[in-house]
Amino acid sequence: MINTNKNSNYISGKTGDWEIVIGLEIHAQVLSSSKLFSGASTEFGKDPNHNVSLVDAAMPGMLPVINQTCIKQAIKSGIALNAEINKYSVFDRKNYFYADLPQGYQISQYKYPIVGEGSLQITDANGEDKVIGIERIHLEQDAGKSLHDQHPSKSFIDLNRTGVALMEIVSKPDLRSPEEAASYVKKIRTVLRYIETCDGNMEQGSLRADCNVSVRKPNGNLGTRCEIKNLNSIKFISQAIQYEAERQVEILENGGVIDQETRLFDTSTGETRSMRSKEDAHDYRYFPDPDLLPLELCDSQISEIRSDMPELPDQLVERLISEYGITKYDANVIAEEKEYVHYYENSAKDRDGKLVVNWMTSELFGLLKKNNIQFNQNPISPNYLNELVELIENKTISGKIAKDVFEIMFATSKSPKMIVKEKGLEQVTDDSAIEVFVDQVINENKDKVKEYLSGKDKLFGFFVGQVMKISQGKANPGLVNKILKSKLK
Amino acid sequence: MSNNSKIDLDTLKKLGKLSRIPIDETGSIKLMDDLNKIIGFIEQLNEVDTESVNPLSSVTGHNLPIREDVVDDGNKNNDVLENAPEKKSGYFVVPKVIE
Amino acid sequence: MSNLLQFSISEALFLLKKKEFSTKELVETYINAIEKTKDLNMYLTTCFDQALEQAKTSDQNYFNGNQRFLEGIPLGVKDMFCTLGIETTASSKILKKFIPTYESTVTQNLWKEGAINLGKLSCDEFAMGSSNETAAKGEVINPWNFEEKRTPGGSSGGSAAAVAAKAALAATGTDTGGSIRQPAAFCGVVGLKPTYGRCSRWGIVAFASSLDQAGPITRNVPDAALMLQVMCGYDPKDSTSSNKDVPNFYNDLGKSIKGIKIGIPEEYNSDGISSDILNAKDMTINFLKENGAEIIPVKLPLTKYSLPVYYIVAPAEASSNLARYDGVRYGARIDGNSLDEMYENTRNLGFGDEVKRRIMIGTYVLSSGYYDAYYLKAQKVRRLIKNEFTEIFKQVDYLVTPTTPTTAFKLGSTQDLLTMYLNDVFTVPASLAGIPGISLPIKLDKNKLPVGIQILGKDFDEQGLLNVANIIESCASFKDTPNGAAS
Numbered sequence A: 001m002i003n004t005n006k007n008s009n010y011i012s013g014k015t016g017d018w019e020i021v022i023g024l025e026i027h028a029q030v031l032s033s034s035k036l037f038s039g040a041s042t043e044f045g046k047d048p049n050h051n052v053s054l055v056d057a058a059m060p061g062m063l064p065v066i067n068q069t070c071i072k073q074a075i076k077s078g079i080a081l082n083a084e085i086n087k088y089s090v091f092d093r094k095n096y097f098y099a100d101l102p103q104g105y106q107i108s109q110y111k112y113p114i115v116g117e118g119s120l121q122i123t124d125a126n127g128e129d130k131v132i133g134i135e136r137i138h139l140e141q142d143a144g145k146s147l148h149d150q151h152p153s154k155s156f157i158d159l160n161r162t163g164v165a166l167m168e169i170v171s172k173p174d175l176r177s178p179e180e181a182a183s184y185v186k187k188i189r190t191v192l193r194y195i196e197t198c199d200g201n202m203e204q205g206s207l208r209a210d211c212n213v214s215v216r217k218p219n220g221n222l223g224t225r226c227e228i229k230n231l232n233s234i235k236f237i238s239q240a241i242q243y244e245a246e247r248q249v250e251i252l253e254n255g256g257v258i259d260q261e262t263r264l265f266d267t268s269t270g271e272t273r274s275m276r277s278k279e280d281a282h283d284y285r286y287f288p289d290p291d292l293l294p295l296e297l298c299d300s301q302i303s304e305i306r307s308d309m310p311e312l313p314d315q316l317v318e319r320l321i322s323e324y325g326i327t328k329y330d331a332n333v334i335a336e337e338k339e340y341v342h343y344y345e346n347s348a349k350d351r352d353g354k355l356v357v358n359w360m361t362s363e364l365f366g367l368l369k370k371n372n373i374q375f376n377q378n379p380i381s382p383n384y385l386n387e388l389v390e391l392i393e394n395k396t397i398s399g400k401i402a403k404d405v406f407e408i409m410f411a412t413s414k415s416p417k418m419i420v421k422e423k424g425l426e427q428v429t430d431d432s433a434i435e436v437f438v439d440q441v442i443n444e445n446k447d448k449v450k451e452y453l454s455g456k457d458k459l460f461g462f463f464v465g466q467v468m469k470i471s472q473g474k475a476n477p478g479l480v481n482k483i484l485k486s487k488l489k
Numbered sequence B: 001m002s003n004n005s006k007i008d009l010d011t012l013k014k015l016g017k018l019s020r021i022p023i024d025e026t027g028s029i030k031l032m033d034d035l036n037k038i039i040g041f042i043e044q045l046n047e048v049d050t051e052s053v054n055p056l057s058s059v060t061g062h063n064l065p066i067r068e069d070v071v072d073d074g075n076k077n078n079d080v081l082e083n084a085p086e087k088k089s090g091y092f093v094v095p096k097v098i099e
Numbered sequence C: 001m002s003n004l005l006q007f008s009i010s011e012a013l014f015l016l017k018k019k020e021f022s023t024k025e026l027v028e029t030y031i032n033a034i035e036k037t038k039d040l041n042m043y044l045t046t047c048f049d050q051a052l053e054q055a056k057t058s059d060q061n062y063f064n065g066n067q068r069f070l071e072g073i074p075l076g077v078k079d080m081f082c083t084l085g086i087e088t089t090a091s092s093k094i095l096k097k098f099i100p101t102y103e104s105t106v107t108q109n110l111w112k113e114g115a116i117n118l119g120k121l122s123c124d125e126f127a128m129g130s131s132n133e134t135a136a137k138g139e140v141i142n143p144w145n146f147e148e149k150r151t152p153g154g155s156s157g158g159s160a161a162a163v164a165a166k167a168a169l170a171a172t173g174t175d176t177g178g179s180i181r182q183p184a185a186f187c188g189v190v191g192l193k194p195t196y197g198r199c200s201r202w203g204i205v206a207f208a209s210s211l212d213q214a215g216p217i218t219r220n221v222p223d224a225a226l227m228l229q230v231m232c233g234y235d236p237k238d239s240t241s242s243n244k245d246v247p248n249f250y251n252d253l254g255k256s257i258k259g260i261k262i263g264i265p266e267e268y269n270s271d272g273i274s275s276d277i278l279n280a281k282d283m284t285i286n287f288l289k290e291n292g293a294e295i296i297p298v299k300l301p302l303t304k305y306s307l308p309v310y311y312i313v314a315p316a317e318a319s320s321n322l323a324r325y326d327g328v329r330y331g332a333r334i335d336g337n338s339l340d341e342m343y344e345n346t347r348n349l350g351f352g353d354e355v356k357r358r359i360m361i362g363t364y365v366l367s368s369g370y371y372d373a374y375y376l377k378a379q380k381v382r383r384l385i386k387n388e389f390t391e392i393f394k395q396v397d398y399l400v401t402p403t404t405p406t407t408a409f410k411l412g413s414t415q416d417l418l419t420m421y422l423n424d425v426f427t428v429p430a431s432l433a434g435i436p437g438i439s440l441p442i443k444l445d446k447n448k449l450p451v452g453i454q455i456l457g458k459d460f461d462e463q464g465l466l467n468v469a470n471i472i473e474s475c476a477s478f479k480d481t482p483n484g485a486a487s
Helices: A070-079 A178-194 A236-255 A301-306 A313-322 A329-333 A337-349 A355-368 A382-393 A399-412 A415-421 A432-446 A446-453 A459-470 A478-486 B009-019 B025-047 B078-083 C001-008 C009-017 C023-037 C048-064 C105-112 C156-162 C181-187 C221-231 C276-288 C300-324 C339-350 C353-366 C372-395 C418-423 C428-433 C460-474
Strands: A012-015 A016-029 A091-097 A105-108 A120-123 A128-142 A146-147 A154-158 A166-170 A207-216 A226-231 A261-265 A270-274 B089-096 C043-046 C072-079 C114-123 C171-173 C190-193 C213-218 C261-265 C294-298 C398-400 C439-444 C450-456
Touching: A012 A236, A016 A178, A016 A236, A070 A128, A070 A166, A070 A178, A070 A301, A091 C294, A091 C300, A120 A178, A120 A301, A128 A178, A178 A207, A178 A236, A178 A313, A207 A236, A207 C156, A226 A236, A236 A261, A236 A270, A301 C213, A313 A329, A313 A337, A313 A355, A329 A337, A329 A355, A337 A355, A337 A382, A355 A382, A355 A399, A382 A415, A399 B009, A432 A446, A432 A459, A432 A478, A446 A459, A459 A478, B009 B025, B009 C353, B025 C300, B025 C353, B025 C372, B025 C418, C001 C023, C009 C023, C009 C221, C023 C043, C023 C072, C023 C114, C043 C156, C048 C114, C072 C156, C105 C114, C105 C171, C105 C221, C114 C156, C156 C171, C156 C181, C156 C213, C171 C181, C171 C190, C171 C221, C181 C190, C181 C439, C181 C450, C190 C221, C190 C460, C213 C221, C221 C439, C221 C460, C261 C276, C261 C372, C276 C294, C276 C398, C276 C439, C276 C450, C276 C460, C294 C372, C294 C439, C300 C353, C300 C372, C300 C418, C300 C428, C353 C372, C372 C428, C398 C460, C439 C460
Parallel strands: A226 A261, C072 C114, C072 C171, C261 C294, C261 C398
Antiparallel strands: A012 A016, A016 A166, A016 A207, A091 A105, A105 A128, A120 A128, A128 A166, A146 A154, A154 B089, A207 A226, A261 A270, C043 C114, C171 C213, C190 C213, C190 C439, C398 C450, C439 C450
16 A cells, blocks of 8 residues: 555655654643742742742751642643553652752652653644543653853852643654654643643743654664753754754764764854853752652542543544534644533534534634734624624624624624624615615616526626615625526516 | 772762762862771671661651641732742742753 | 759649749740850751740749640750741751741640740751761760760751750650660760651651651650640641541550560671670669569571661652752752752752662662662562561560660761671661551660660550650669750
8 A cells, every 4th residue: 555644754764764752751830839848939920049949049947848739730731642650659869960950859750750651632733533541640850040141250050940840741652753752742732621630831931842863764773862851842843852852863863873962052142052050960860859758649549630621632623623613623723622522612612513612713723823913812702603603693693794704803892783783784684675685786786687697607606796886885796696597587 | 998989089070970979179189088087987787787677767656647638728829938048939040950 | 943953744734834933934034045065066947035934924824824735844855847937958058048937836836735845856867877977067966074075966066965964855856767865875864766657747847758757856755745635636738647636645654564475576686786785685684574564585587687768769759859958949059050950059069968868769769670670679578677576566565675785876976888787787677568666765874975765556555665664764764964954
């Protein structure tokens, strides 16, 4: 069988096609009020070293105590990613020196993570479903922030983020293109937002990814991989992977070898580069943190969380399709954000779901984008969209008029009924009124009528157009057709 | 102990690098000797059969205690920065870090 | 007024209540004693003004009849405990001028009950040592035969020496592998290491987290009971702290030990152990027999592996615990042209040789390729040692052993590392198993140096342990005072 799609992911080099193999480590900041092991706030954007406890600053003699919510959030995320929840997990110390790592070690999970293998369904570049394996999810502490641009010879350290809980979600090397990687990250973000375990805010760094990229001849042995650290936008993830894969292909095709290394992505040039501070002797010396004990969960704790799970995006898509009769594509668009779903379900109540989804995804999204307005600033309430569609359904206005009404709604936030009433935009559905328009058109276009009657059927559209024009678009198109047909015999 | 030299100069330098304790040429021979003595001593453990023994990392008998998710700490910039050898505008200051 | 130095905590509390003397007088007497014993180099920092200020409050409380549990008792604090507003260095140069903005839970518990802080006591640097010779500000001199310049033991050498020299009515110590019991034995005082988890570790400079435990060093066993009563208790800030009930240690002293079973492990013996120490053990056995206890010889064959396990586990944890001393947020900083250079300069000059050695060993046993062979192996043997104690305590109630293989040696006399490490050979097993142990003086050896005996008990049975120790103490009637003590 010839597979025509398959090559679209490949990089074609001088020596033939190359396949990209990608695995992602997503660091998702856990939604919680306080940090993983201290009572300091996780709030973003505070003055430097404001949300820092003595524990976070690693003062002598300070000890960690684990946050209940963070454990729950990890379990919830695991369940959402169809993963096994490990009833026994261990917190280890990952030892290394860095200016924004006050303890000299990061508390993480190494051999025994809280969540084991799972999976996530994404849509690949061809619109097909594809299941990506999840290797594990573990809980760990975030590091602080170093500012390097404040002083010529100094770095400034802010520990506000130090100790905030992160979930590291490790995928299997199942991704094959920058698009798939982007789709995977988007989907992870959507899922975590749905279940409210991470706000997914990439600009604030709540969701970041390390990408492991290698290339190989299609279906050949895995190549040596490079890790691109700390990418904080989906665009950068795609760009970095594309650049990195092409870089590797070029090296390999020129007879070179890939050094396994950590690289940084330069957002201004779109290139990846080797880290200057080569941590040559990387040896993290993981060992169980003696300040903590193993985390042991019981079945009831897990099943309680399981029974409390909100609807997940995939389940929702299925429901939207069956309940509202919309296409999978549309359902996926709606399911992308929880607020879309909320909006859609409110505006589609008792209405034709397909009609509503069209209005929402083409007209509404279009206007929002054109006017650069965030969805949550959307001037049209779901009730009014519902009302507008109702006006179309009961033929008070035509689809064409509805577009004008919609624009007014967008500009004024007014109710469509009010707009229609104020502007007198109700559809004319009275036969005699339409007959008047039709007669006028026939009288004013006698030549055309003659041509029509002599067989030029195409002119019918012209007559409809003229009637609509005279009626200022308000005449019911169905009636116009019917009456025109009867008069033009 | 003479037949035991698990830690050679390279290993010693690597350990120094990892622990950020520089190895100076003069002291390294004595340090290496000391460390190898200790390694020789602790290797007595090889005599013990530990087949199918679970490692013990804490003698504590209770389960991991868990904290409610409430903000009851932080907001003490002055305490946190009080002892800092170098600070500016609320930040700790260190020699420039090159990534 | 110097006769006030003779009173134990229980006596002092009784007399203060009777208004025989005031807290102010008691504190002044101790301040004076500290001045007189300066040459023993025990205190790193003193806080006399604060102590006198607190004495006023205590006297007020006695006057009003609302005195607290340890009202007005002047104590010394090992420099491993972080003390609010008072320099805390762990006897290390790297923590020079570190002034905590917080108070450790254990010391806070003491101050809350009216005890008064006289100052911070020297110890081995980061509690790593058995002779107090690794202290940044120089060695402490044992008040026994002080002119011979003997070690007070370590790491809580300053604490044990200060209690023996009457420069504190009692002191806090920390014990990781014997750091309370061994110096207590060398200085002729009582040292109690409680069960792991009995006292909170919050605010104590960490050496080896899975082993560190705070405890009291006192003149006698009842004082140890009083101190422990206040020091211990559940602390939600320490995940390894136990929420087991705290019994009344003091009021339960004096129960009969008739019929209880005392095990004498045959492995707690070593080449060259002095006849005086063996004699002290025999004396103890006789005291116990006289009181109706049953003496049972027992075997703990894994004893000899305790030290090797300890010298893997403790350095491994220490190598990680001490990574935070990097010159960024507190303590000393020696600048450099890069961050790494600054780290290296700071840690090179900030840490002493023993600390560096242990960090290196700890780094080695955790490093990739060696973890299984050393660290994991040690954890497995640790499990076996713990199991061995659990099994033996099904047969007997307590174990009696010498605390140390020798009495206090001369400072500078032990050049060999491993010989130094062997000092802890009898104390380390209990630390690995987490069980409580107490050392108390029985007699003087032929050099007029105190000999200590150790009693070990089951997890959280400090109450019974203190009771047994109390009986032995009464029988031994050890009343000698070192010639270096204040008078």
